[in-house]
Amino acid sequence: MLRSLDIRDMLIIDRLSLAFQPGLNVLTGETGAGKSILLDSLGFVLGWRGRAELVRSGADQGEVIAVFDLPPGHAARAVLEDAGIEAEDELILRRVNYTDGRKTAWVNDRRVSGEVLRLLSDALVELHGQHDDRGLLNPRGHRQMLDAFAGVDLSTSRHAWTALAAARKALAEAEAALAVVKAEEDFLRHAVAELDKLDPQPGEEALLDARRRAMQGAERIRDDIARAHRALSSEGAETLLIDSIRWLEAASDRAEGKLEAPLAALSRALIELGEAQDGVESCLSALDFDPTELEQLEERLFAIRALARKHGVLPDDLGNFADDLRARLGALDGGERHLADLARAVTEAQAGYDSEALRLTAIRSEAATRLDAAMAAELAPLKMERAVFATQITAGDPGPEGRDAVAFTVATNPGAPAGPLNRIASGGELSRFLLALKVCLTGDTPGLTLIFDEIDRGVGGATADAVGRRLKALAGTAQVLVVTHSPQVAALGAHHWRVEKRVQDEMTTSTVTPLxxxxxxxxxxxxxxxxxxxxxxxxxxxxxxxx
Structure with missing residues (x-):
């Protein structure tokens, strides 16, 4: 319950302190006296989005303090707990607006964000303004109102819709990817077959190139090495050396030892000559190759290089490139199976969503019956006992909150066809429908302060009296604040304030006086x-x- 409201330097309010009471509180005054400023100030301290400039002209800052009684179990206590603020029986909200636009808020002397204020506001106050019937006339909001009446939990439906959307997206992306792969299927199969046939190995291009250069070089030097080999063999130096040793040995007995050293040197030379012959022969063997081998080697080397150029990769990367192509082919070959799996996932997600949507439809249908009965009970005291309010539920576009379209219809006279509120009901009737609907939606929410801003407009006489009596009855279980121009409604209030505008020393101020x-x-x-x-x-x- 709102216990007090203190306003300092807000718009045309200088200093104002209001002490509200349980039951029906009414505020009256001439048009333009400042009644809306009170609601603007209350909305400011509750974090509502409203006017940008609220500070009174000439003041440095504006301030609003609202004090609420907080009984045990009040919904605001959970908000305070989530915000890390200790809940007490008294809740003090304070908010300051500076001339530069900055706003600072405190809850029980703890600084808080505007978001915390708005969460507390949802648990503390419900405002029904003179333009609320615009929402009543918009069928887009009817389902939300019915869901609020039913107390339905939409989280499961939203999760099912998200899962269905994700499954559909995965299937669509897989189908698109498969279509791309199918478009290049001929290329992939030809390229993979070509790569598989050649089977290039990492490092092979460098080895083939080195072998090719060696073979080409061998052709140029082999003839010289062969001539040298002939000169060193028995056809050349070896025969001459052996003959020289034989001749010197025959003469050594008569040379008195002078040929021993030459003979020893020639013997060593013969050994070295043999080693030279072996080395030359080994070299010739190494340089000996089949000319067709060079042709085959060059053919493979050129094929590897051509394939690398064709696909725009390095020769050593052809193997990895082939693996990538095989993977894409594998995706193509296994694509239909994957699509089948994704299609089954979509079917399962669709079934889950359908089940949840049917559950919501059942809950809404049952709630619609209860709401229609509750509205009938509420309309009778409001002098609309002949009106028939009906909640229609039809199939709508699927979405995260189900696939029901909800519309409030009314027949204001017996035998008249039911139709949309905006085509059937007059302005005064709309106000009463709104009051009845808000009473039904609010229910027995404990500790809630209900504010009605000129909701009785367009009615008078006995009808205004009926509206006032319904507000008074509602005030038996909740604190009700009513801004009204209706004397019938004002007369039923338990507590009454008059809002007045005064001009003193060329300064306009608004005051509120308890009566x-x-x-x-x-x-x-x-x-x-x-x-x-x-x-x-x-x-x-x-x-x-x-x-």
Whole structure:
């Protein structure tokens, strides 16, 4: 319950302190007196989005303090716990607006964000303004209202819709990818076959190139090495050396030892010559190759290089490139199986969503029956006992909150066809429908302060009295604040304030005065008679106050 509201330097309010009470609280005053400023100030401290400039002209800052009673189990206590603020029986909200646009808020002396204020607001106050019937006229909001009445949990439906959307997206992406692969299937199969046939190995191109250069070089030097080999063999130096040793040995007996050293040197030379012959022969063997081998080697080397150029990769990367192509072919070959798996996933997700959507439809259908019955009970005291309110549920576009389209329809007279509210109901009827609907949606929410801003517009006489009596009955279980121009509604209030605008020293300010019984007679008489209050108006005011 809202216990007090203190406003400092906000718009045309200088200093204002209001102490609200349980039950039906009414605020009256002439048009433009500042009643809306009170709601703007309350909305400011509750974190509502409203006017950008609220600070009174000439002031450095504006401030609003709202004090609420917080009984045990109140929904606001959970918000405080989530925000790390200790909950007490008294909740103090304070918010300051600076001239430069900055806003600072505190909850029980703990600084908080505007988001925390708005979460607390949802648990503390419900505002029903004079333009709320615009939402009532918009069928897009009817399903949300019905869901609020039903207390339905939409998280499972939203999760099922998300899962279905994800499964559909995965299937679509796989189908698109498979279509791309199919478009290049001929190329892939030809390229893989070509690579598999050649089977290039990492490092092979360098080895083939080195072998090719060696073989080409061998052709140029082999003839010289062969001639050298012949010169060293028995056809050349070897025979001459052996003959020289034989001749010297025959003469060595007569040379008195002078040929021993030459003979020893020639013997060593013969050994070295043999080693040279072996080395030359080994070299010739190494240089000996089949000319067709060079042709085959060059053919493979050129094939590897050509394939690398064709695919724009390095020769050593042809193996990895082939693996990539095989993987893409594998995706193509296994694509149909993968699509089948994804299609089954979509079917399962669709079944899950359908089940959840059917569950929501059943919940909404049951809630619609209860809401229609509750509305019938609410409309009778509002002088609309002949009106028939009906909640229609039809198939709509699927979405995260199911696939139901909800529309509120009404027949205001017996036998008349039901139709949309905006085509059937008048302005005064809309206000009463809105009041009845808000009463049904609010239910028995404990500790909630309900604010009605001129919801009785467009009605008068007995109908206004009926609206006031319904508000009074509602105030039996909740604190109700009503901004009204209706004397019938004002007369039923348990507590009454008059909002006035004053001009002093060329400064316009708005004040709020609590009214005692005589002052209430004068205020209601003014509301009945206008600027000139007559004794007849006072008498009528006393009759209204007497109930």
């Amino acid at each position: 005692d019984k005589p002052s209430r007679v004068e205020e209601i008489a003014r509301m009945l008679a206008g600027d000139t209050v007559t004794d007849a108006a006072r008498k009528a005011a006393r009759v209204l106050l007497a109930g």
